[in-house]
Amino acid sequence: MTEKDFLPGAYQELPENGKVTWKAPSNIALVKYWGKRPVQIPANPSISFTLDTCATTTSVSFRKKDTNDTLSFDLFFEGKPKEDFKPKIQTFLERIDLYVPFLKEYHFTIETSNSFPHSSGIASSASGMAALSLCLMDIEKQLNPTMDEALFYAKASYLARLGSGSACRSIKGNLVQWGKHRNISNSSDLYGIEYPFEVNPVFRNYCDTILLVHKGQKQVSSTVGHQLMHGHPYGENRFEQAFSNLDKLKPILANGDLEEFIKLVESEALTLHAMMMTSMPYFILMKPDTLEIINKIWKFREETKTPVCFTLDAGANVHMLYPSSAKEKVRGFIQDELIGHCENGQYIHDRVGMGAIKIND
CATH class of the missing domain: 3.30.70.890 (GHMP kinase, C-terminal domain)
Structure with missing residues (x-):
């Protein structure tokens, strides 16, 4: 898929309000990605184990606004306002606005929490951006019910990457490869894919x-x-x-x-x-x-x-x-x-x- 595939067609009538919730895991790379080109393009391909216990759960509530000229959202982390993280979310939403143009139609309330201790040293950006991207894709799916599953997950990975590079590997499981590689068909710098080759059962658990x-x-x-x-x-x-x-x-x-x-x-x-x-x-x-x-x-x-x-x-x-x-x-x-x-x-x-x-x- 190319970036053009992620540009949406005409939406059906926008709902007045709603709420969606997704839980996305962290991941640990086996072959590491270190170094990137604009925007969030990896300098080398990588592959990771998708984890299970370490995860972020995010709910996005949305209600229609009177105006559609700005991005509008509130952010809560484990029940409390999280003002210091809002600039990162603002940058992310501005980056993906072209691909999810309904963003300015709504005011969003984003509520997120991690299964692992806060400030544990475990990076939450991958699981957090993956969970948020899936919530936004869930909303888009309501606006475009004919979207197929392959596009849904590829676009969720694409959006997550624009928030945090390794987040694109936290959408699917259990082995995810990201980055264009001549010997891996369908591999892409734009999103992660489920590892397409044989995997011995010993690695599946x-x-x-x-x-x-x-x-x-x-x-x-x-x-x-x-x-x-x-x-x-x-x-x-x-x-x-x-x-x-x-x-x-x-x-x-x-x-x-x-x-x-x-x-x-x-x-x-x-x-x-x-x-x-x-x-x-x-x-x-x-x-x-x-x-x-x-x-x-x-x-x-x-x-x-x-x-x-x-x-x-x-x-x-x-x-x-x-x-x-x-x-x-x-x-x-x-x-x-x-x-x-x-x-x-x-x-x-x-x-x-x-x-x-x-x-x-």
Whole structure:
């Protein structure tokens, strides 16, 4: 699909008011996206596990206005006004206005909440923008009932990307690929797609325990971090590596080769942080406890032959990935060895999920 496919046709008569609710999950990238071109176009393709427990639930109430010359909305986070987040929503709505032109016809009340603790260090922009985009698409579906499911989800992913790049991978599940790749048919820079190749059953119920090492605000935002890839001394090689790793991942995912999966996923995580440490200005988002956890995972894996690995996002928290068959052993290890490295002993058990769902009142 192209951007023209997302321009709507004539709407039926606009309803006076209504309310829609969607729940969208977070995701964790296996092959990382780092670096982008305007507007929200990835410098390299990526692939992620859709999560299940870590999610954002968003309700959008809408009522017709007398005038249609401005965007109008109120925003509530967990029941309280969230003024400091409104500029980001304003920018997002202005960006997508061409594709959802009913926006100025209504005043919106956006109510959102996360299943994970606020300021936990888990990025909520992906799940939040995905949930909001699905609510807006749900409204558009009411105005254009003939819209088919493929267009609905592709456009939701497209809109979500314009709010937060990785949000386009939080629409569907359980493996989502984003970014044009010559060896992946129907792949696109504009939206995420469900991974189109064979996936071994071992990966369909994979577990992810998120160790909350640092819950404060990051020293540098992901937006700034992406910008630092422009002119990065190792940028082009990194982008080529991501394309290559997606090719290497295809037989790994098909065969269930956990040893090669671990090597690729951990290498990708460390490469992401290497890019941050070698940009100008440079920065380190890992904390001492992040490194302690990584070394303990390596030691545990070597001694017990348990197929557990780590990955990282652009922060200090550690995602521990492991098959469900290893759940009891890994969770015992976390309790015995790793909990002391988590801020206030906090962690979240999650697993691969199936994507966003509509919540019916």
